[in-house]
């Protein structure tokens with residue numbers, strides 16, 4: 001008989017208890033999905049699949065739900081689906097309706113009050129659905145702009161990287177009523193050529209204390225291992241990785257095509273790309289779960 005599957009909320013609690021973090025990895029296609037699943041299954045750790053609005057449009061909203069549910073139900077494996085950086089109430093609502101486990105309403109670029117307003121709207125909707133269906137849905141919001149896009153940047157984008165203050169963090173979480181909080185604590189979305197800023201672990205610990213809820217680290221690609229472990233120790237429960245996966249996929253796919261110009265079978269061309277994603281995810285999950 002199957003044991004009862006932990007919800008994402010329970011998995012996060014468990015991660016906090018163990019002093020580890022859950023990895024969140026963005027995908028655009030089935031190769032990405034298999035790469036992430038294979039790595040998480042090898043290590044037997046919970047994992048979150050993330051879809052930005054663009055990724056979701058490409059892979060298909062309901063299609064992605066079906067993929068994740070298949071692994072969760074058929075294999076009894078703790079894999080979850082998150083709507084990553086969704087910008088409107090409508091897109092958040094569509095993901096909740098489709099069966100996502102968590103959503104991120106990202107209006108960190110708006111004013112504090114506008115950010116609160118739209119976040120609150122999403123939280124209210126999630127709570128209503130939970131009440132109706134019993135399904136637990138987590139809502140995350142960001143406060144403090146840390147740039148956008150999982151790409152390579154020459155320098156830190158203008159206006160990004162201003163650290164979230166304790167006062168703002170506390171007020172925001174209290175007023176918006178979110179389940180998860182992504183503050184600006186030193187990381188930037190994408191890979192920064194001029195050097196990645198460090199994570200302010202002291203600030204992470206203080207924000208965790210004043211907000212009283214689990215924290216999420218975005219812009220993890222390219223950070224040093226010690227920054228991750230310090231961030232986890234300080235109170236980060238979920239870590240997002242995207243750019244590193246994209247680069248691994250891109251490199252492996254180009255090499256595969258160049259090395260085998262006569263090959264026409266997609267699964268043969270794409271296999272190295274799946275393996276490349278799996279390797280990145282495996283190494284990151286090992287680190288986040290402190291499996292040395």
Ligand SMILES: [Zn+2]
Pocket residue numbers: 085189218219240
């Ligand atoms: Zn992010």
